[in-house]
Amino acid sequence: xxxxxxxxxxxxxxxxxxxxxxxxxxxxxxxxxxxxxxxxxxxxxxxxxxxxxxxxxxxxxxxxxxxxxxxxxxx
Amino acid sequence: xxxxxxxxxxxxxxxxxxxxxxxxxxxxxxxxxxxxxxxxxxxxxxxxxxxxxxxxxxxxxxxxxxxxxxxxxxxxxxxxxxxxxxxxxxxxxxxxxxxxxxxxxxxxxxxxxxxxxxxxxxxxxxxxxxxxxxxxxxxxxxxxxxxxxxxxxxxxxxxxxxxxxxxxxxxxxxxxxxxxxxxxxxxxxxxxxxxxxxxxxxxxxxxxxxxxxxxxxxxxxxxxxxxxxxxxxxxxxxxxxxxxxxxxxxxxxxxxxxxxxxxxxxxxxxxxxxxxxxxxxxxxxxxxxxxxxxxxxxxxxxxxxxxxxxxxxxxxxxxxxxxxxxxxxxxxxxxxxxxxxxxxxxxxxxxxxxxxxxxxxxxxxxxxxxxxxxx
Numbered sequence: 001x002x003x004x005x006x007x008x009x010x011x012x013x014x015x016x017x018x019x020x021x022x023x024x025x026x027x028x029x030x031x032x033x034x035x036x037x038x039x040x041x042x043x044x045x046x047x048x049x050x051x052x053x054x055x056x057x058x059x060x061x062x063x064x065x066x067x068x069x070x071x072x073x074x075x
Numbered sequence: 076x077x078x079x080x081x082x083x084x085x086x087x088x089x090x091x092x093x094x095x096x097x098x099x100x101x102x103x104x105x106x107x108x109x110x111x112x113x114x115x116x117x118x119x120x121x122x123x124x125x126x127x128x129x130x131x132x133x134x135x136x137x138x139x140x141x142x143x144x145x146x147x148x149x150x151x152x153x154x155x156x157x158x159x160x161x162x163x164x165x166x167x168x169x170x171x172x173x174x175x176x177x178x179x180x181x182x183x184x185x186x187x188x189x190x191x192x193x194x195x196x197x198x199x200x201x202x203x204x205x206x207x208x209x210x211x212x213x214x215x216x217x218x219x220x221x222x223x224x225x226x227x228x229x230x231x232x233x234x235x236x237x238x239x240x241x242x243x244x245x246x247x248x249x250x251x252x253x254x255x256x257x258x259x260x261x262x263x264x265x266x267x268x269x270x271x272x273x274x275x276x277x278x279x280x281x282x283x284x285x286x287x288x289x290x291x292x293x294x295x296x297x298x299x300x301x302x303x304x305x306x307x308x309x310x311x312x313x314x315x316x317x318x319x320x321x322x323x324x325x326x327x328x329x330x331x332x333x334x335x336x337x338x339x340x341x342x343x344x345x346x347x348x349x350x351x352x353x354x355x356x357x358x359x360x361x362x363x364x365x366x367x368x369x370x371x372x373x374x375x376x377x378x379x380x381x382x383x384x385x386x387x388x389x390x391x392x393x394x395x396x397x398x399x400x401x402x403x404x405x406x407x408x409x410x411x412x413x414x415x416x417x418x419x420x421x422x423x424x425x426x427x428x429x430x431x432x433x434x435x436x437x438x439x440x441x442x443x444x445x446x447x448x449x450x
Binding site for chain 2: 010011014018021022025027029030033034037038040041042044045047048054056057058061062064065066068069070072073074
């Protein structure tokens with residue numbers, strides 16, 4: 001539980017550092033994108049810290065491409 | 076924010092260290108497990124294929140040198156198709172950078188610091204990487220210029236010191252198992268590092284052209300593959316093909332074998348240092364590439380604020396993508412190269428074909444692109 005709050009703390013500290021710089025230059029798009037991606041990042045890291053099983057996109061890629069690989073390399 | 080340009084020579088050096096990056100970690104073991112004693116022939120074939128691949132990438136760069144690859148794709152293939160392919164392309168490099176982070180974490184935790192949780196290695200390694208990405212391409216190039224001599228000195232030292240231990244009968248008989256295993260060994264080079272050179276397409280406007288992009292690109296890749304070749308040959312000559320294919324990191328075992336007199340021992344940590352430095356360069360370049368690419372795609376004024384959020388996503392990504400070493404190796408051997416070829420090679424190739432045809436059609440009125448000069 002504390003680890004999740006630690007991640008949130010890091011996100012907040014990061015924003016405190018980055019936001020004034022972006023506000024200074026007045027690019028609204030940058031700020032929106034920054035917070036969007038920070039939101040996604042914080043969510044993912046908190047989910048990982050709480051050790052919740054997330055589906056692995058690489059398994060999907062493996063499903064598509066591994067038949068060809070197995071034919072070429074064998075075993 | 077204006078991007079300062081890096082010189083041709085710095086570009087060549089970046090290509091060289093980029094091609095060393097992951098390859099000297101994994102290629103000796105994996106190519107030997109397929110090509111056995113002839114793994115060095117596999118790497119030579121791979122280097123020749125690398126010349127062709129980097130030549131094609133150089134041609135893509137020469138099409139419109141002053142705009143970013145993102146704009147080029149959207150121009151050549153149309154906005155919708157271009158954006159979809161770009162997302163796949165950038166996602167590929169995101170996965171590649173997560174793999175690089177896993178590489179160094181896995182190596183450190185299995186060989187050097189067994190009781191350390193792997194997450195701390197990830198975080199510790201990510202901090203200088205993200206700092207470098209945020210600092211910009213010129214800083215990365217200058218840092219590489221400082222780090223490169225150390226990598227080469229240590230590599231030369233390693234190979235020279237092992238000369239007395241070479242057993243040439245480990246290389247014979249040549250072509251023992253036929254040609255197919257050699258080609259299987261070369262196949263393993265496709266995803267690492269040959270087609271991964273297309274990361275440099277994303278940073279084209281930041282490179283001073285000089286006479287051409289082709290020479291530093293091709294020479295850098297050839298020299299990098301040559302270094303991998305030398306390391307692999309050393310592994311086979313000293314350890315023998317069987318032993319090389321059995322270990323995960325045969326070069327590390329090579330380092331353990333070095334003893335000069337009685338005082339120079341346990342220098343395998345020098346090999347770890349070479350790997351830290353080369354993976355640092357490759358990871359920084361890959362991360363810079365995809366963050367820069369994403370900010371181009373969204374037409375942001377500055378890519379720098381996005382570094383740390385994407386760093387956090389990379390941290391989560393390593394943990395999600397790669398649950399354990401067995402999965403990583405299986406994925407690498409069976410899936411990675413076909414996937415890499417489809418994404419990292421086929422997409423620039425499509426961009427080149429369509430971009431070239433479009434350029435020929437409107438040869439009188441070349442389109443003006445929105446300001447990449449501002450970027």
